[in-house]
Amino acid sequence: MVLIPSSGGAFEIVVNHQLLYSKLSTGVFPSSSEIIKRMEA
Template sequence: MASEREYRIVIEFCVWCDYSPEALSLSQFLLNYFGTEIKELLLIPTKGGKFEVTVNGRLLHSKLDTGEFPDTDRLLRTMNEMETL
Protein backbone atom coordinates (compact mmCIF):
# COMPACT_ATOMS: atom_id res chain seq x y z
CA MET A 1 0.00 0.00 0.00
CA ALA A 2 1.41 3.39 -1.02
CA SER A 3 1.75 5.85 1.81
CA GLU A 4 -0.06 9.15 1.53
CA ARG A 5 2.08 12.25 1.44
CA GLU A 6 1.87 14.51 4.44
CA TYR A 7 2.49 18.23 4.30
CA ARG A 8 2.91 20.67 7.13
CA ILE A 9 2.76 24.13 5.61
CA VAL A 10 3.58 27.46 7.23
CA ILE A 11 2.89 30.73 5.44
CA GLU A 12 4.33 33.82 7.14
CA PHE A 13 3.01 37.05 5.68
CA CYS A 14 3.37 40.77 6.34
CA VAL A 15 0.10 42.24 7.59
CA TRP A 16 1.42 45.81 7.35
CA CYS A 17 2.17 45.21 3.65
CA ASP A 18 -1.38 43.95 3.08
CA TYR A 19 -0.19 40.47 2.02
CA SER A 20 -3.20 38.83 3.70
CA PRO A 21 -5.12 38.33 0.42
CA GLU A 22 -2.13 36.54 -1.16
CA ALA A 23 -1.70 34.33 1.92
CA LEU A 24 -5.38 33.38 1.95
CA SER A 25 -5.43 32.76 -1.80
CA LEU A 26 -2.34 30.53 -1.65
CA SER A 27 -3.81 28.64 1.32
CA GLN A 28 -7.05 27.96 -0.54
CA PHE A 29 -5.16 26.91 -3.67
CA LEU A 30 -2.98 24.44 -1.72
CA LEU A 31 -6.00 23.04 0.15
CA ASN A 32 -7.87 22.51 -3.11
CA TYR A 33 -4.86 20.82 -4.72
CA PHE A 34 -3.53 18.64 -1.86
CA GLY A 35 -6.69 18.15 0.24
CA THR A 36 -6.17 15.76 3.14
CA GLU A 37 -2.47 15.37 2.35
CA ILE A 38 -2.14 18.65 4.24
CA LYS A 39 -1.91 17.72 7.89
CA GLU A 40 -1.27 21.24 9.10
CA LEU A 41 -1.63 24.66 7.49
CA LEU A 42 -0.49 27.55 9.63
CA LEU A 43 -0.84 31.22 8.72
CA ILE A 44 1.43 33.51 10.71
CA PRO A 45 0.80 37.25 10.44
CA THR A 46 4.04 39.15 10.76
CA LYS A 47 5.70 42.34 9.54
CA GLY A 48 8.86 43.43 7.77
CA GLY A 49 7.83 42.54 4.21
CA LYS A 50 7.80 38.79 4.79
CA PHE A 51 5.99 36.31 2.62
CA GLU A 52 7.60 32.96 3.28
CA VAL A 53 6.37 29.47 2.55
CA THR A 54 7.84 26.61 4.56
CA VAL A 55 6.84 22.99 3.94
CA ASN A 56 7.86 20.20 6.31
CA GLY A 57 10.47 22.48 7.84
CA ARG A 58 12.03 23.44 4.49
CA LEU A 59 11.84 27.05 3.27
CA LEU A 60 10.51 26.84 -0.28
CA HIS A 61 9.94 30.51 -0.97
CA SER A 62 10.94 33.85 0.52
CA LYS A 63 9.71 37.11 -0.97
CA LEU A 64 12.50 38.82 0.95
CA ASP A 65 14.98 36.86 -1.19
CA THR A 66 13.18 36.93 -4.54
CA GLY A 67 11.18 40.16 -4.40
CA GLU A 68 8.17 38.24 -5.72
CA PHE A 69 5.27 36.18 -4.49
CA PRO A 70 5.64 32.42 -5.05
CA ASP A 71 4.94 30.95 -8.46
CA THR A 72 2.28 28.31 -7.76
CA ASP A 73 3.40 25.97 -10.58
CA ARG A 74 6.96 25.96 -9.27
CA LEU A 75 5.75 25.52 -5.69
CA LEU A 76 3.58 22.53 -6.70
CA ARG A 77 6.46 20.90 -8.59
CA THR A 78 8.77 21.28 -5.61
CA MET A 79 6.19 19.94 -3.17
CA ASN A 80 5.34 16.97 -5.41
CA GLU A 81 9.04 16.08 -5.64
CA MET A 82 9.64 16.34 -1.88
CA GLU A 83 10.25 13.37 0.31
CA THR A 84 7.58 13.70 2.95
CA LEU A 85 7.42 12.39 6.47
Template sequence: MAAELEEALHESAELVKSSGGVFEIEDRGRLIYSKKKTGRFPGDREILDILEFENQGLNIDEARARAAEGIPEPPSFLEWLSGFLGRQKLKQ
Protein backbone atom coordinates (compact mmCIF):
# COMPACT_ATOMS: atom_id res chain seq x y z
CA MET A 1 0.00 0.00 0.00
CA ALA A 2 2.86 2.39 0.76
CA ALA A 3 4.20 2.02 -2.78
CA GLU A 4 0.74 2.61 -4.25
CA LEU A 5 0.31 5.80 -2.22
CA GLU A 6 3.80 7.01 -3.12
CA GLU A 7 3.10 6.49 -6.81
CA ALA A 8 -0.34 8.10 -6.77
CA LEU A 9 0.58 11.07 -4.59
CA HIS A 10 4.20 11.55 -5.68
CA GLU A 11 5.20 11.66 -2.01
CA SER A 12 7.34 9.37 0.10
CA ALA A 13 5.74 7.03 2.62
CA GLU A 14 7.26 5.62 5.77
CA LEU A 15 6.27 2.25 7.20
CA VAL A 16 6.37 2.16 10.99
CA LYS A 17 6.23 -1.22 12.68
CA SER A 18 3.75 -1.62 15.49
CA SER A 19 1.97 -4.39 17.33
CA GLY A 20 -1.53 -5.33 18.40
CA GLY A 21 -3.07 -5.18 14.93
CA VAL A 22 -2.63 -1.43 14.65
CA PHE A 23 -2.75 -0.12 11.09
CA GLU A 24 -2.95 3.64 10.75
CA ILE A 25 -2.23 6.07 7.96
CA GLU A 26 -1.17 9.56 8.87
CA ASP A 27 -0.31 12.60 6.80
CA ARG A 28 2.00 15.07 8.51
CA GLY A 29 0.84 13.92 11.93
CA ARG A 30 -2.86 13.95 11.01
CA LEU A 31 -4.76 10.65 11.22
CA ILE A 32 -6.26 9.75 7.85
CA TYR A 33 -7.28 6.13 8.50
CA SER A 34 -7.34 3.81 11.51
CA LYS A 35 -8.00 0.07 11.36
CA LYS A 36 -8.62 0.21 15.11
CA LYS A 37 -11.53 2.61 14.56
CA THR A 38 -13.04 0.85 11.55
CA GLY A 39 -12.27 -2.77 12.44
CA ARG A 40 -10.97 -3.44 8.92
CA PHE A 41 -8.21 -2.65 6.49
CA PRO A 42 -8.99 0.11 3.99
CA GLY A 43 -10.58 -0.68 0.66
CA ASP A 44 -8.54 -0.55 -2.53
CA ARG A 45 -8.89 3.18 -3.23
CA GLU A 46 -10.24 4.26 0.14
CA ILE A 47 -7.18 6.25 1.28
CA LEU A 48 -6.88 8.05 -2.04
CA ASP A 49 -10.62 8.75 -2.00
CA ILE A 50 -10.41 10.23 1.51
CA LEU A 51 -7.68 12.60 0.39
CA GLU A 52 -9.55 13.46 -2.81
CA PHE A 53 -12.79 14.23 -0.94
CA GLU A 54 -10.82 16.42 1.47
CA ASN A 55 -9.37 18.33 -1.47
CA GLN A 56 -12.95 18.87 -2.67
CA GLY A 57 -13.73 20.63 0.62
CA LEU A 58 -15.14 17.90 2.88
CA ASN A 59 -13.82 17.71 6.43
CA ILE A 60 -11.89 14.59 7.38
CA ASP A 61 -14.87 12.81 8.99
CA GLU A 62 -17.11 13.49 5.99
CA ALA A 63 -14.34 12.38 3.62
CA ARG A 64 -13.85 9.12 5.55
CA ALA A 65 -17.58 8.39 5.54
CA ARG A 66 -17.93 9.13 1.84
CA ALA A 67 -14.89 7.03 0.93
CA ALA A 68 -16.26 4.10 2.96
CA GLU A 69 -19.62 4.05 1.15
CA GLY A 70 -20.16 0.67 -0.46
CA ILE A 71 -17.43 -1.06 1.52
CA PRO A 72 -19.01 -3.94 3.44
CA GLU A 73 -18.71 -4.06 7.21
CA PRO A 74 -16.33 -6.72 8.46
CA PRO A 75 -18.02 -9.83 9.85
CA SER A 76 -18.42 -10.19 13.59
CA PHE A 77 -16.21 -12.76 15.27
CA LEU A 78 -19.13 -15.20 15.49
CA GLU A 79 -19.91 -14.77 11.79
CA TRP A 80 -16.26 -15.32 10.92
CA LEU A 81 -16.01 -18.38 13.20
CA SER A 82 -19.17 -19.90 11.75
CA GLY A 83 -17.84 -19.47 8.22
CA PHE A 84 -14.44 -20.86 9.20
CA LEU A 85 -15.95 -23.94 10.85
CA GLY A 86 -18.23 -24.44 7.86
CA ARG A 87 -15.23 -24.47 5.53
CA GLN A 88 -13.46 -26.97 7.78
CA LYS A 89 -16.45 -29.35 7.58
CA LEU A 90 -16.39 -29.14 3.78
CA LYS A 91 -12.72 -30.19 3.75
CA GLN A 92 -13.43 -33.37 5.72
Protein backbone atom coordinates (compact mmCIF):
# COMPACT_ATOMS: atom_id res chain seq x y z
CA MET A 1 0.00 0.00 0.00
CA VAL A 2 1.25 3.47 -0.84
CA LEU A 3 -0.10 6.68 0.68
CA ILE A 4 0.35 9.65 -1.62
CA PRO A 5 -0.25 13.04 0.04
CA SER A 6 -2.45 15.47 -1.84
CA SER A 7 -4.32 18.71 -1.43
CA GLY A 8 -7.71 20.04 -2.42
CA GLY A 9 -9.78 17.25 -0.86
CA ALA A 10 -8.55 14.48 -3.16
CA PHE A 11 -9.15 11.00 -1.75
CA GLU A 12 -8.83 8.03 -4.06
CA ILE A 13 -8.39 4.32 -3.44
CA VAL A 14 -6.49 2.36 -6.08
CA VAL A 15 -5.87 -1.39 -5.85
CA ASN A 16 -3.79 -3.20 -8.47
CA HIS A 17 -3.89 -0.08 -10.67
CA GLN A 18 -7.73 -0.08 -10.58
CA LEU A 19 -9.59 2.91 -9.15
CA LEU A 20 -12.03 1.63 -6.51
CA TYR A 21 -13.21 4.94 -5.10
CA SER A 22 -12.79 8.61 -5.87
CA LYS A 23 -13.98 11.36 -3.55
CA LEU A 24 -13.23 13.77 -6.40
CA SER A 25 -15.93 12.05 -8.49
CA THR A 26 -18.53 11.52 -5.75
CA GLY A 27 -17.90 14.52 -3.51
CA VAL A 28 -18.42 12.24 -0.50
CA PHE A 29 -15.92 10.58 1.83
CA PRO A 30 -16.64 6.81 1.88
CA SER A 31 -17.48 4.78 4.96
CA SER A 32 -15.14 2.01 6.08
CA SER A 33 -17.70 -0.64 5.14
CA GLU A 34 -18.04 0.77 1.62
CA ILE A 35 -14.28 0.64 1.11
CA ILE A 36 -14.14 -2.95 2.38
CA LYS A 37 -17.02 -4.04 0.11
CA ARG A 38 -15.30 -2.57 -2.95
CA MET A 39 -11.98 -4.20 -2.05
CA GLU A 40 -13.65 -7.59 -1.60
CA ALA A 41 -15.47 -7.38 -4.96
